Amino acid sequence: xxxxxxxxxxxxxxxxxxxxxxxxxxxxxxxxxxxxxxxxxxxxxxxxxxxxxxxxxxxxxxxxxxxxxxxxxxxxxxxxxxxxxxxxxxxxxxxxxxxxxxxxxxxxxxxxxxxxxxxxxxxxxxxxxxxxxxxxxxxxxxxxxxxxxxxxxxxxxxxxxxxxxxxxxxxxxxxxxxxxxxxxxxxxxxxxxxxxxxxxxxxxxxxxxxxxxxxxxxxxxxxxxxxxxxxxxxxxxxxxxxxxxxxxxxxxxxxxxxxxxxxxxxxxxxxxxxxxxxxxxxxxxxxxxxxxxxxxxxxxxxxxxxxxxxxxxxxxxxxxxxxxxxxxxxxxxxxxxxxxxxxxxxxxxxxxxxxxxxxxxxxxxxxxxxxxxxxxxxxxxxxxxxxxxxxxxxxxxxxxxxxxxxxxxxxxxxxx
Amino acid sequence: xxxxxxxxxxxxxxxxxxxxxxxxxxxxxxxxxxxxxxxxxxxxxxxxxxxxxxxxxxxxxxxxxxxxxxxxxxxxxxxxxxxxxxxxxxxxxxxxxxxxxxxxxxxxxxxxxxxxxxxxxxxxxxxxxxxxxxxxxxxxxxxxxxxxxxxxxxxxxxxxxxx
Numbered sequence: 001x002x003x004x005x006x007x008x009x010x011x012x013x014x015x016x017x018x019x020x021x022x023x024x025x026x027x028x029x030x031x032x033x034x035x036x037x038x039x040x041x042x043x044x045x046x047x048x049x050x051x052x053x054x055x056x057x058x059x060x061x062x063x064x065x066x067x068x069x070x071x072x073x074x075x076x077x078x079x080x081x082x083x084x085x086x087x088x089x090x091x092x093x094x095x096x097x098x099x100x101x102x103x104x105x106x107x108x109x110x111x112x113x114x115x116x117x118x119x120x121x122x123x124x125x126x127x128x129x130x131x132x133x134x135x136x137x138x139x140x141x142x143x144x145x146x147x148x149x150x151x152x153x154x155x156x157x158x159x160x161x162x163x164x165x166x167x168x169x170x171x172x173x174x175x176x177x178x179x180x181x182x183x184x185x186x187x188x189x190x191x192x193x194x195x196x197x198x199x200x201x202x203x204x205x206x207x208x209x210x211x212x213x214x215x216x217x218x219x220x221x222x223x224x225x226x227x228x229x230x231x232x233x234x235x236x237x238x239x240x241x242x243x244x245x246x247x248x249x250x251x252x253x254x255x256x257x258x259x260x261x262x263x264x265x266x267x268x269x270x271x272x273x274x275x276x277x278x279x280x281x282x283x284x285x286x287x288x289x290x291x292x293x294x295x296x297x298x299x300x301x302x303x304x305x306x307x308x309x310x311x312x313x314x315x316x317x318x319x320x321x322x323x324x325x326x327x328x329x330x331x332x333x334x335x336x337x338x339x340x341x342x343x344x345x346x347x348x349x350x351x352x353x354x355x356x357x358x359x360x361x362x363x364x365x366x367x368x369x370x371x372x373x374x375x376x377x378x379x380x381x382x383x384x385x386x387x388x389x390x391x392x393x394x395x396x397x398x399x400x401x402x403x404x405x406x407x408x409x410x411x412x413x414x415x416x
Numbered sequence: 417x418x419x420x421x422x423x424x425x426x427x428x429x430x431x432x433x434x435x436x437x438x439x440x441x442x443x444x445x446x447x448x449x450x451x452x453x454x455x456x457x458x459x460x461x462x463x464x465x466x467x468x469x470x471x472x473x474x475x476x477x478x479x480x481x482x483x484x485x486x487x488x489x490x491x492x493x494x495x496x497x498x499x500x501x502x503x504x505x506x507x508x509x510x511x512x513x514x515x516x517x518x519x520x521x522x523x524x525x526x527x528x529x530x531x532x533x534x535x536x537x538x539x540x541x542x543x544x545x546x547x548x549x550x551x552x553x554x555x556x557x558x559x560x561x562x563x564x565x566x567x568x569x570x571x572x573x574x575x576x577x578x579x
Contacts, residue, residue, distance in 0.1 A: 058465075058466055059465075061466075061467075061468070062464065062465065062466060062467055062468035062469075062534075063468060063533070063534050064468045064469070064531055064532065064533045064534060065533060067531075067532065067533050067536075067574060068574070071444065071447070075440055078436070079433070079436070082432060082433065082436070083433070086429045086432065086433070089425070089429065090425070090426075090429070093421075093422065093425055094422075110432075113432075114432055115466060116466075117436050118435070118436050118439070119466040119467045119468075120467075121436045121439045121440055122467050122531075123467045123468055123531040124440075124531075125439075125440070125443040125447075125562050125563070126470075126527065126529055126530050126531055126562070126563040127443075127529070128518055128526060128527055128528045128529055129464075129528060129529055131464075134466070137435065141428075141431065141432045141435060142432075143428075144424065144425065144427075144428030145425065145428060145429070148421050148424065148425045148428070
């Protein structure tokens, strides 16, 4: 901050001394203008503080201490937290719109006010249990203030209200309202993917996790192969990671971790013996995911290992489902191919880690290969003899490759 | 864009107020001008983190608990004001008292909760478990219904428990 201020003073002097033109001075001033620093601790404490207050308000409302009062008085009490939070929202919008701490706090309190007031109405009139609709209604009512104040803290609660409504008791595709509301939340998250100070990372993770739940549960409810949907989703995450700098890292990590974890299941034969499930709606959506993922990579002309691994896994599972090869001996073939793909992905990450000097890549590769080795070592489905031979061959392969690398390095040194 | 945001925000806040107000108005109208009937009940005491502690109501009525097809429960009232569901229809009757089911395809009694102060709900469960005279009063208007009270004998349960 001090350095930037010094530089700005200097630019003023250069301009006065006519060393640089006013236009150049303006460009330099804009480029080196001190960035507005946000105290993350203050923002976090304001979020945690208002979250506590909001939850406290809901709990005090639930206590029902005022049951002896007439209905009109109880109704007025019920509206108090909502009206107070609305006054705060308006004040923050008009006077403190630049303060992230105020915006986040006001949006959380408003959400708590909505939850509390609707709950007290239910309490006063002894409304029957309809938890799903209750929280969905509260999520919808609190949405505009969250969007307008650009507050990301209540986003996780919002996704919960929408996903719970659409997924717990019904299929999301049969409830277009929930789907539309989820999309609104996801677009809001994407809008914040370029934000600073950890906001992008937070919204990226929240939307990735809720998207994962959405894809998984919807596939289960629609009786479609969950793994095909998940691989398509992970491929999309991997591809989309090239679009944003800050959020992209989170998308890449989640896409990679998701693909590798689900692929680990695919290395068991039982996975390829399960009954084949298909649904045209999900199949179309899966293809749309895939097309979008490929489209992003082509447009950006980048190769993302996470997306490639997901593509390979998706292709394998799709061939299995389309041809209907869920019986022996095909299951063994698919299991072997899955093991080979995962091993190749692990080795690729180790190689890429060494090449780029990236500890993250190298560790991802090491963890993948080690987990695969441990799983196969304890795998009771495969013959001990076959596993022994495969392990010996792989070991010889790795050692041979290592000695080849050492020889190549020596040769390169000698040539120098 | 910024000029539009303030009216949108104000509209959203008005809707936030309107929705619970509308919920209140609908029920208040039934409470004020509906016909009151009584239902025999059994109950137990559960918990809702948002709305508080309540006693879960199970109406002692064969039809109300047997998933009969149809949405409209036609009521028969005895000389003491106690109601029974005499039959279930797919269309609302032109006259007489009836209840609208909480489910679309079969009849389900529309009330299952009576909210109480935190410490009173467990006590209510104990008292009503030992008493056969527990009932709820429900106000009904055009099939819509709102619970207006819970009684042991002729004493409101809140009074009964605090005395």
